[in-house]
Amino acid sequence: xxxxxxxxxxxxxxxxxxxxxxxxxxxxxxxxxxxxxxxxxxxxxxxxxxxxxxxxxxxxxxxxxxxxxxxxxxxxxxxxxxxxxxxxxxxxxxxxxxxxxxxxxxxxxxxxxxxxxxxxxxxxxxxxxxxxxxxxxxxxxxxxxxxxxxxxxxxxxxxxxxxxxxxxxxxxxxxxxxxxxxxxxxxxxxxxxxxxxxxxxxxxxxxxxxx
Amino acid sequence: xxxxxxxxxxxxxxxxxxxxxxxxxxxxxxxxxxxxxxxxxxxxxxxxxxxxxxxxxxxxxxxxxxxxxxxxxxxxxxxxxxxxxxxxxxxxxxxxxxxxxxxxxxxxxxxxxxxxxxxxxxxxxxxxxxxxxxxxxxxxxxxxxxxxxxxxxxxxxxxxxxxxxxxxxxxxxxxxxxxxxxxxxxxxxxxxxxxxxxxx
Numbered sequence: 001x002x003x004x005x006x007x008x009x010x011x012x013x014x015x016x017x018x019x020x021x022x023x024x025x026x027x028x029x030x031x032x033x034x035x036x037x038x039x040x041x042x043x044x045x046x047x048x049x050x051x052x053x054x055x056x057x058x059x060x061x062x063x064x065x066x067x068x069x070x071x072x073x074x075x076x077x078x079x080x081x082x083x084x085x086x087x088x089x090x091x092x093x094x095x096x097x098x099x100x101x102x103x104x105x106x107x108x109x110x111x112x113x114x115x116x117x118x119x120x121x122x123x124x125x126x127x128x129x130x131x132x133x134x135x136x137x138x139x140x141x142x143x144x145x146x147x148x149x150x151x152x153x154x155x156x157x158x159x160x161x162x163x164x165x166x167x168x169x170x171x172x173x174x175x176x177x178x179x180x181x182x183x184x185x186x187x188x189x190x191x192x193x194x195x196x197x198x199x200x201x202x203x204x205x206x207x208x209x210x211x
Numbered sequence: 212x213x214x215x216x217x218x219x220x221x222x223x224x225x226x227x228x229x230x231x232x233x234x235x236x237x238x239x240x241x242x243x244x245x246x247x248x249x250x251x252x253x254x255x256x257x258x259x260x261x262x263x264x265x266x267x268x269x270x271x272x273x274x275x276x277x278x279x280x281x282x283x284x285x286x287x288x289x290x291x292x293x294x295x296x297x298x299x300x301x302x303x304x305x306x307x308x309x310x311x312x313x314x315x316x317x318x319x320x321x322x323x324x325x326x327x328x329x330x331x332x333x334x335x336x337x338x339x340x341x342x343x344x345x346x347x348x349x350x351x352x353x354x355x356x357x358x359x360x361x362x363x364x365x366x367x368x369x370x371x372x373x374x375x376x377x378x379x380x381x382x383x384x385x386x387x388x389x390x391x392x393x394x395x396x397x398x399x400x401x402x403x404x405x406x407x408x409x410x411x
Contacts (some may be wrong), residue, residue: 007321018373051304052352059261093324
């Protein structure tokens, strides 16, 4: 299992346990937990709190037919939903979000490529491919951006991020992530708002590339 | 499963005075998992179904719809019982997770992304001490929750029941629930030890 140094913020794990985050963030959280036992443990603790709350909830009588209905269905044939396994560098939850398909990379220039997995008014989820040594244009964030490294590594003003690491970008972080030497850096990025680029040209491209 | 206290001498009384038996819920769940025991499932249903209904109603769902969700959740408990691992989760925590999954599935096309399952070694023996420890942790958590003020209780319910709306997730400060937080930490230690065993 990967040893991550940068983890999901605890408040976000709690929100994931409760189902209080967008599907974009939820996919990234589930992907990180697939790679990180520290966060799997922390999620387990939040679920234990949820379970304890369920345990102490005041019981409300259920209708008398409910139990009969449930028992009548115990032997009914049941087809479980398909589970997506890890495929190469992509953990199961990402494979699921891509519906088992390979990424279809689109060039953003400078060797950088992206594949948008999902995009709606709640935010976006996409894969980024950054060649070794390449910098991503300086950008800030209007909201929250989480970046999970799947291959290679990148560095920016706040540190180095390797496979399994998550960088949390918020309104206070304006950064120039640069892929380190070695294999191309492939990341999963989830946002709840558009990014702000410092340079004029990237800003003009923003609506086109949905970043 | 009953555990025999192994403490000797002065500590013996202390240990035997404690509950040295796993909870009924865990026993029932293990009987369902290991021998498809319908009586045990009936007990689980009687214990959890009314609590689940109360719990789901608190998320703003009508009584009738809540019962549909209770039905789905209890059927999942039966069908996916093989996934129940008492070393990693208490019955209530496992059912909490199933319930949230079901509610999110109903609201969103595509459902909730779930982490990959851990690949546990096959034929792993149940570790009674670990299961008991998890059970006792759950008891302590319940006790800690019962000690909360009304406001704190509402705050924690809102956080964990979730209204499925976008919340201020970057807020790291949280509410001052010192007891709960320390209980979570203890729970973490326990789970961490268990996962160490799975890693090797």
